[in-house]
Amino acid sequence: xxxxxxxxxxxxxxxxxxxxxxxxxxxxxxxxxxxxxxxxxxxxxxxxxxxxxxxxxxxxxxxxxxxxxxxxxxxxxxxxxxxxxxxxxxxxxxxxxxxxxxxxxxxxxxxxxxxxxxxxxxxxxxxxxxxxxxxxxxxxxxxxxxxxxxxxxxxxxxxxxxxxxxxxxxxxxxxxxxxxxxxxxxxxxxxxxxxxxxxxxxxxxxxxxxxxxxxxxxxxxxxxxxxxxxxxxxxxxxxxxxxxxxxxxxxxxxxxxxxxxxxxxxxxxxxxxxxxxxxxxxxxxxxxxxxxxxxxxxxxxxxxxxxxxxxxxxxxxxxxxxxxxxxxxxxxxxxxxxxxxxxxxxxxxxxxxxxx
Amino acid sequence: xxxxxxxxxxxxxxxxxxxxxxxxxxxxxxxxxxxxxxxxxxxxxxxxxxxxxxxxxxxxxxxxxxxxxxxxxxxxxxxxxxxxxxxxxxxxxxxxxxxxxxxxxxxxxxxxxxxxxxxxxxxxxxxxxxxxxxxxxxxxxxxxxxxxxxxxxxxxxxxxxxxxxxxxxxxxxxxxxxxxxxxxxxxxxxxxxxxxxxxxxxxxxxxxxxxxxxxxxxxxxxxxxxxxxxxxxxxxxxxxxxxxxxxxxxxxxxxxxxxxxxxxxxxxxxxxxxxxxxxxxxxxxxxxxxxxxxxxxxxxxxxxxxxxxxxxxxxxxxxxxxxxxxxxxxxxxxxxxxxxxxxxxxxxxxxxxxxx
Numbered sequence: 033x034x035x036x037x038x039x040x041x042x043x044x045x046x047x048x049x050x051x052x053x054x055x056x057x058x059x060x061x062x063x064x065x066x067x068x069x070x071x072x073x074x075x076x077x078x079x080x081x082x083x084x085x086x087x088x089x090x091x092x093x094x095x096x097x098x099x100x101x102x103x104x105x106x107x108x109x110x111x112x113x114x115x116x117x118x119x120x121x122x123x124x125x126x127x128x129x130x131x132x133x134x135x136x137x138x139x140x141x142x143x144x145x146x147x148x149x150x151x152x153x154x155x156x157x158x159x160x161x162x163x164x165x166x167x168x169x170x171x172x173x174x175x176x177x178x179x180x181x182x183x184x185x186x187x188x189x190x191x192x193x194x195x196x197x198x199x200x201x202x203x204x205x206x207x208x209x210x211x212x213x214x215x216x217x218x219x220x221x222x223x224x225x226x227x228x229x230x231x232x233x234x235x236x237x238x239x240x241x242x243x244x245x246x247x248x249x250x251x252x253x254x255x256x257x258x259x260x261x262x263x264x265x266x267x268x269x270x271x272x273x274x275x276x277x278x279x280x281x282x283x284x285x286x287x288x289x290x291x292x293x294x295x296x297x298x299x300x301x302x303x304x305x306x307x308x309x310x311x312x313x314x315x316x317x318x319x320x321x322x323x324x325x326x327x328x329x330x331x332x333x334x335x336x337x338x339x340x341x342x343x344x345x346x347x348x349x350x351x352x353x354x355x356x357x358x359x360x361x362x363x364x365x366x367x368x369x370x371x372x373x374x375x376x377x378x379x380x381x382x383x384x385x386x387x388x
Numbered sequence: 389x390x391x392x393x394x395x396x397x398x399x400x401x402x403x404x405x406x407x408x409x410x411x412x413x414x415x416x417x418x419x420x421x422x423x424x425x426x427x428x429x430x431x432x433x434x435x436x437x438x439x440x441x442x443x444x445x446x447x448x449x450x451x452x453x454x455x456x457x458x459x460x461x462x463x464x465x466x467x468x469x470x471x472x473x474x475x476x477x478x479x480x481x482x483x484x485x486x487x488x489x490x491x492x493x494x495x496x497x498x499x500x501x502x503x504x505x506x507x508x509x510x511x512x513x514x515x516x517x518x519x520x521x522x523x524x525x526x527x528x529x530x531x532x533x534x535x536x537x538x539x540x541x542x543x544x545x546x547x548x549x550x551x552x553x554x555x556x557x558x559x560x561x562x563x564x565x566x567x568x569x570x571x572x573x574x575x576x577x578x579x580x581x582x583x584x585x586x587x588x589x590x591x592x593x594x595x596x597x598x599x600x601x602x603x604x605x606x607x608x609x610x611x612x613x614x615x616x617x618x619x620x621x622x623x624x625x626x627x628x629x630x631x632x633x634x635x636x637x638x639x640x641x642x643x644x645x646x647x648x649x650x651x652x653x654x655x656x657x658x659x660x661x662x663x664x665x666x667x668x669x670x671x672x673x674x675x676x677x678x679x680x681x682x683x684x685x686x687x688x689x690x691x692x693x694x695x696x697x698x699x700x701x702x703x704x705x706x707x708x709x710x711x712x713x714x715x716x717x718x719x720x721x722x723x724x725x726x727x728x729x730x731x732x733x734x735x736x737x738x739x740x741x742x743x744x
Contacts, residue, residue: 279632
């Protein structure tokens, strides 16, 4: 059913019949103009040959400074998604990976592709998507090797409190479990959190896609302990070789204005989250986002989610059914990345469709 | 030993002490200026967002025309290396893959990473690196799922005759085995071979790296039957998402002048191969290349290869010991990609070092 829905979205999109693509996790802001300029310059200077599988020294150094570590702890990837895959690839088939649901679809697909066993800890709207660390502790087995922590979370746009994160990380450490922190949305925490500091038991993955609106540049990076870094570099050598130098040049320049760009993006996200809260309140249930650009509302009791998303789609608004993120059939994921009028109009259509 | 040698190369390179990098499989010609122009245009037009995991329709269509198939048979990858990995990933752990040695190092590393069993068929200089198809037939088992055919070959720069290829492909077909044709160097056959036509039992991998000198752009593609294409697209979705649109724009334009670019590159390669033949004849044994830009000469009986490459390195010339390509301890791989004077000088140094 989900597959048929996505096929329909693809067809309507080709026909230009979707006015609001609130189904894609893609910022509507553009890459920094300085990044475009630097990439263009690098291309014209023929910086387009083979390069280091670890990433360029200057970029690694700059990222290392941000995360309080050494350049040897940084590995650059063609997207943080590939970085997540590369880290998971270092585990052995049969190893157990904990995923907190609702979760980004790709995690489960990757684990399956790599023969890893996914253990889903299903979080609840009623608990404000909080993780019960004691429940996690009880669920651990000898085979548990890694937790995937995606905070702020896709699809809820809720970030755990720093205290909650600390507890989970402590638990992992005490059991010799690696924490894979997928920090794709961390810069977009409304409370403006700092970069995650290097910690040898955490494998941090981050990306230029969301903060900088550079989704299609395909560049992300890992912050990991040195032995793991070496394995990841070897995996790059074996698969993708390197990220194009002109892409890395654009990314390096982006970092120079990270504070400014992130703060602007955060303000925009917060404003949109407020719009969504105001318009959907009373009809949908949801936890108010404290980060990022998604909303993961629950439909009224008895609603048929697939019929709902289908009706919306027919009116030109694409969103994603909740079951794409785990057993959340009554939810939908809405990406709030659209200009004011389009966003407000789409949310109003959601309210109408829910009342039908 | 090999590892220490490569470390030494890396250190000397950083110190700027290598005058001739004949160790890297990288053309010294530049990407077409029109490709740079199109990529720059695409970047400025903000064609830098998420895109199809299969590749852009226009690029796939153009590649399909070259290979006499449909766009649905084409999948675009961030490098053909990643395409080889993706095809191998469709096999199951324990499956057997035939590799003809000497072979590109990455094949064995990928198979190992994916739990596939590599069966090496070792070819001989004495037989002019020809494949004995009957010997292959006898070596097959029930677990053999795929042959990797890399013709022209890295490191020998010898292309099989079309008749030899036909026999091997027939054998594979008769046993239900897939042929993975890594055609990275095919455009550089001195006899100017045509694009390989689509055949559902062959998985063709090709790249823009060698013909167009676009190594660092990271773009390649597969020509495969539709069911396999779908699996490869899913794997892209799970790992690399898509090749940047601005990179695809540059690649599309490159295809427009493929004939001209390839023919120029072929002439240059042939000239360099002739230089190498002339200078190394009588001291080293080798099969004259009929393609590409490598030479895989054998040192005189009793020579110590590692001492030889080390001496050369100290004189500023980097090449690769043969054992990186299988059990070919007396060989070395020389990449002939350097301007006339540097190339001649380096080859002369090889002759001197061999006589020491």
